[in-house]
Amino acid sequence: MSKQDLGELRGTIDQLNLDILKLINERTGVIQEIGKLKEKQGVNRYDPVREREMLNVLKKVNHGPLPDGILEQVFKSIFMSALEVQQDEQKNALLV
Amino acid sequence: MSKQDLGELRGTIDQLNLDILKLINERTGVIQEIGKLKEKQGVNRYDPVREREMLNVLKKVNHGPLPDGILEQVFKSIFMSALEVQQDEQKNALLV
Numbered sequence: 001m002s003k004q005d006l007g008e009l010r011g012t013i014d015q016l017n018l019d020i021l022k023l024i025n026e027r028t029g030v031i032q033e034i035g036k037l038k039e040k041q042g043v044n045r046y047d048p049v050r051e052r053e054m055l056n057v058l059k060k061v062n063h064g065p066l067p068d069g070i071l072e073q074v075f076k077s078i079f080m081s082a083l084e085v086q087q088d089e090q091k092n093a094l095l096v
Numbered sequence: 097m098s099k100q101d102l103g104e105l106r107g108t109i110d111q112l113n114l115d116i117l118k119l120i121n122e123r124t125g126v127i128q129e130i131g132k133l134k135e136k137q138g139v140n141r142y143d144p145v146r147e148r149e150m151l152n153v154l155k156k157v158n159h160g161p162l163p164d165g166i167l168e169q170v171f172k173s174i175f176m177s178a179l180e181v182q183q184d185e186q187k188n189a190l191l192v
Binding site for chain 2: 009016017019030038064065066067071
C-alpha cells in the first residue's frame with residue numbers, strides 16, 4: 001500500500017463525511033418544520049408508523065454494500081437525532 | 097396545517113433519506129477499499145485516533161441545527177456500521 005492510496009481514500013471519506021453532515025442538517029431542519037406544523041395541530045411528533053414506512057422504502061431501494069440490518073441501525077440513529085433536537089428545544093423553551 | 101404542507105415536507109424528507117443512504121453506501125464502499133489496503137499491510141482496521149480526528153473536523157464545520165453532541169452519536173453509528181460490514185465479510189469468508 002502506498003501512503004498516497006490511503007491518503008486519497010481518506011480524502012474521499014472526509015468529503016463524504018461533510019456531504020452526509022450537510023444532508024443530515026438539512027433533514028433536521030425539515031423535521032423541525034414538520035414538528036412545528038404538528039404542534040399547531042396538537043399531534044404527537046413521534047410517528048412510529050411513518051418511521052417503519054421510511055425504513056421499508058430505504059431497504060427496498062438499498063443495493064448495498066450496507067446490509068439492510070445495519071442500514072436500519074444507522075437510520076434509526078438519524079431518526080432519533082431529529083427527535084432529540086426537538087426535545088432539547090422544548091426543554092430550553094421551558095427554562096426561558 | 098394543510099395536508100399538502102405536511103405532504104411536501106415529507107416528500108423532502110423521503111428524498112433526503114435516499115440521498116443520505118446513497119452517500120453512506122458510497123462511504124461504506126470506500127471504507128472496504130481502505131480495509132483491503134490495511135489488510136495487506138497487516139494493520140488494524142479500527143483506528144480510534146482517526147475517528148476522533150474525523151469527529152473533530154465535523155464538529156468544527158457544523159453550524160447545526162444538529163447539536164455537536166447528537167452529531168457525534170450519529171456519526172459514531174455511521175463509523176461503526178462500516179466496521180460491522182467488514183466484520184460480517186470476514187465471518188462469511190471463514191464460513192466458506
